[in-house]
Amino acid sequence: MGSISAANLELIATLASHCLQRTTESVKQGQAVLQQAVQPLPSCFPPGPNGDVALDFARDPLECLASLKSRYGSLVGFKLASRPIVLVSSPNFSREVFVTQSSTFIKAGTAFFPGSSLAGNGLLVSDGDIWKRQRRLSNPAFRRAAIQTYAEAMVNITEKMVDKVWRTGGVRDVYADFNELTMEIVASALFGASEASEEMAQVGPAITQAFQFFTRRATSMFIVPEWVPTFDNIQYNNAVTDLNKVVFRLINERRRQLANSSAPPRKDLLTRLLHVTDEDGSGMDNQSLRDELMTFLVAGQETSAILLTWALLMFALHPHTQELVFQEISEVLNGQLPRQTDVSKLRYLEAFIWETLRLMPPAYVVGRCACHPTELGGYKIPQGTTILVSPYLLHQDPAFWPRVSEFDPSRWMPGGDATEHMENDSFWPFGGGPRNCIGMGFAMMEVTLVLAVISSRFRVSLPVGEPIPSPRAMITLRPESEVKLRLTSRRQQRQRKSEAADEMKVIVCLN
Template identity: 35%
Template structure:
């Protein structure tokens, strides 16, 4: 077993290779593991029953983890980072935009953006599909949720600056260091300025025009909260920034990984194309096709299992919390690692093998699998509000691309993972598109 170091604890080993660290910790200590990240005592809970307890049954005893607490410097009190009554209030404001009927209305935009993305690819020319899916999902989120177009490069660069500061979250007094203009801290400040400048201009334009575009931002800018009072400019900025970032990042990653898996498994890719060809009558799908493509959805599910964009969820205990004979103390951090649970052979036979049949009606073992052995969107009251949006965009995006292209890997460009706030492909995800 590793020996923790004075002051920094296990932080150097964690930062060196985060996926390997949490995997070896689970191997050495089991479902309830302990270590230290800098000054913070940490508990890694890697059993579906413990996931349910922390996120659902006893969720009131926990708050958001350290990473999202630090993310408030960019996201403020948006839906992703807010706590308690503020979170409930904001969720009530945003919820109507993610009703199933509204998502069906967004589908045409999702399909159009996916078709535009696929239409820009050059036959047999290697491309970074992750960069493509990021552009696609940024444009979709901006159009459907904010009712406008945005400079995609500004969002990409700002997000890269934001993610670069991930390693600082567990440092002592990191919240007091954020104003220092050095290294990742300077990048964090630059990214925040870019995002806030972009969002402020969109919000100001909407407020000045008084135009209701039927999107979520219109409702927030022109409407009121439950007490009849207009939202403050800070609240509008926080929600719009959160929607733009959270509304695209995880879907872009999921779709890129799904395309990677199909390229690496030509027989499954052929079956997906057969399904798409049987369902889609034109050159691209329509909104109703999202529920008629079970294999496409199974591929997305398997991508979410194998490469969960949220690879580890964090919480901080507010009260004493017993786990068997051990007691988590107030202030301790709790990590719920999707990466571990989603690859646990107790719930997933051959867990590192790509097998979409797990998700079809005859999938072996699904009846015996615990409910929370799969939680890519979290659970409980803090479950991702955009889950239905993400499923629809990923399935229709996959079908749109599969209708037009056959993908194959680029020799010498293997997938490398970079677990930051989300699980991203390091250096891009490169594939070769061939016309069908």
Template identity: 50%
Template sequence: PAGFPPGPRGDVAVELLRNPLAFLEDAAARHGGAVALVLGGERVVLVSDPGLAQAVLIDQAADFVKEGTAFFPGTALAGQGLLVSDGDTWRRQRQLANPAFRRSAVASYAAAMAGETRSLLEGPWAGGGARPVYADFNTLTLDITTAALFGTGLPRDQATEVTGAIRTAFEFFSERAASGFVVPEWLPTPGNAAYAAAVTRLDAAVYGVIDRRAAELAAAPAQAPQSLLDALLGARDEGGGRMARRALRNELMTLLVAGQETAAIALAWACALLAHHPAAQARAAAEVEAQLGGERPSAANAGSLRYLEAVVLEALRLRPPAYLVGRCAARDVNLGPYSLPAGTTVLVSPYLLHRDAARWQAPAAFRPERWAGVLAQRGGAAAALHGLGPNGAYVPFGAGPRNCIGTGFAMLEAVVVLASMLQRFRLSPLPGAAFPAAEPRITLRPSAVELIVDPR
């Protein structure tokens, strides 16, 4: 094996931050499916070759771990939860959390998804006009995720406190995730002190809810879990052990961090694409009308919205919220023809895989139709997302053992929210507005998505 792959000379952090998508495409075009980069002094290998991506994410998953991966913020908020832990700690937590994300469990959150969406559509959207939809979806997915996490049955003061604490802590977290330069969390800056205070308040609120619910369930076990919290409280490992209180808190916050912003971004891009592709929007709206009429979107009827599902898959292909997925070489490893020293950060790029010209026809075009065959053949999106996707180059939710535990949740949420919206509104760009630019940080977020929403 031949050491590091080829790559540009010098530190490219500034160039990458200036225009990440163009930078990534250019780097892959010039140097190929594996590119060695220096980013802020860190040696990084960017992977966009499907075979090498499969090696990192699936075949050699034990060689490429999370620990030591550069560029991860938010440990103060989420601690050592599923997203960042490794080895036996991760394995046990994942086993304990898996049942909470079974299809039947996920289906039980559809009512909260539809209900929270209705509040947005009947509230801020009621009058129509120009709306900051990305900001709206950030609030909406925070409300949906909070409802799924804690249920809708909390006493009012506790619900208000936990929601308020989450929002405050999240403002700090988003600011941090949005800045190109991340101040280490341990530095005693005023910003960090305020963030730490917000996390302390959040902890008190979350532990308050955990303890109250644990006591309630001990007194009167529920027939079925009412929330992700219930499911995690009820989870047992092979030895009958349960999740420790601290671990439970970390997983709840991890689910919030992992599931809220990604979902808001996915929805915002999907809406921008629909607004800029009126024929696709008309077709999706016609499908919703034909299948649902005025009926509320639910887990039971969402499966009949195949075209809308294709819209979501296609939006996730063109603008994958997780456009880079990071790993760290646990030891000296061989990756295809290369050999990488222990500690090397490897960034697999869903964004680049999704535009691989050898795998996709007209990769830059928004064509939900391209998913029709796959969805019909495999009977829905869940099956289409198996492995590295239908053609080995589709990984919006990652792949292998560390794939997204919330895939089913996120797909249902997207379809339910979009269907609710299309039942009542037509979306269009502001007059003369270009397609929103990407503002890639840790996630591929849109700069802002402002759209006209017309009541139907």
């Protein structure tokens, strides 16, 4: 066996040093967790159970949180996997966390949204000066005038999916279909249509792999550090590597195009972010761009697919409401494809979406973290406490919502009672305060246009014998399994009715 070269010895020593450093960090983190586990909650903490609720939460997060609220009220203190947690589910406490004390209750970061190598330092997990700068530079790309330019692509991509995948209808797993649709829409908005079509074959599976990883990680009681070469970690890190290659290549190519081309700049998000600068004239570097693009890709795709899925299920469960939406779309569109200018005219469809968000908010909890000791509701909140504001629990609290379990979009129409609830802080589907969801306008326009295309062409129903899908709280409030719905072509339905009427006329004439 040959001798080991000096270069190889140096490499081995470097790797060993790196592993030792990471192991030391993991041991310190483990010691901190153990210290939290044995340390009792402060006596001045909000009321709650004595034991750790991790097992109950792992079995059924929604049932666990609902039970805590039922037993202890709208401000509950407890331990979850050794971490001190405060559950918030009332309007006034939600406003205090999101708005009044927004500088105290900062982003929960990777403690609540694991997968730091994917999210990087993007808006989803960053805070402090980094978050302020990135939010300031990103805001122009999400203003109304900017997001309106994506409307045509949203409609065209939806039309293509309907023509290619749904065609004449039948029973489809709409959750799977919407995951593919929203991935293509958000990639088109981020990178431009041509890149989206070329790169999604690689980006789509990698994002799915990465999201599955940190979904499992977020709900696991035993978290193995990302750098440990387990099977899961290897797959996840390979997926992140694939994503990084694609995204960094697109960033570098776009920088070269902007530097060497006199053509008008493109209107995708990447180009907009490359153009924005701070007061000193500096913009985002490649790593910051990559982190924000990954944040928008992950957060924008997942939540929109879930909301569209719940909306179609509501169509199926409430056929009268579905027909009211169809009537409005027919009157506004008059047989044409929807345009950006139509969105504000579809008032009942907007109300339908708000009501879906009330009952099935994809962000069923929104995480924050106390950056220093403070008070909430007269109770002491130590530094480092995780705050979970639950829109899901608040939106279904009969103390704040009449007919709370009834699906009624009319409550959001002029004269309805829901507008009052938006004003008195009972409705937080996109979070709130300075750290609210930056993509809210994009998501609402996307869901409105997609539903307008689908509703104008299909009637949605639940197949005979198919169970009603249940929600499953993971990182988001997603369907527990497939969501199989029957899509009936409205055009074919009209043709069949017309043919049946003609046959009846013939029979009458013969008689």
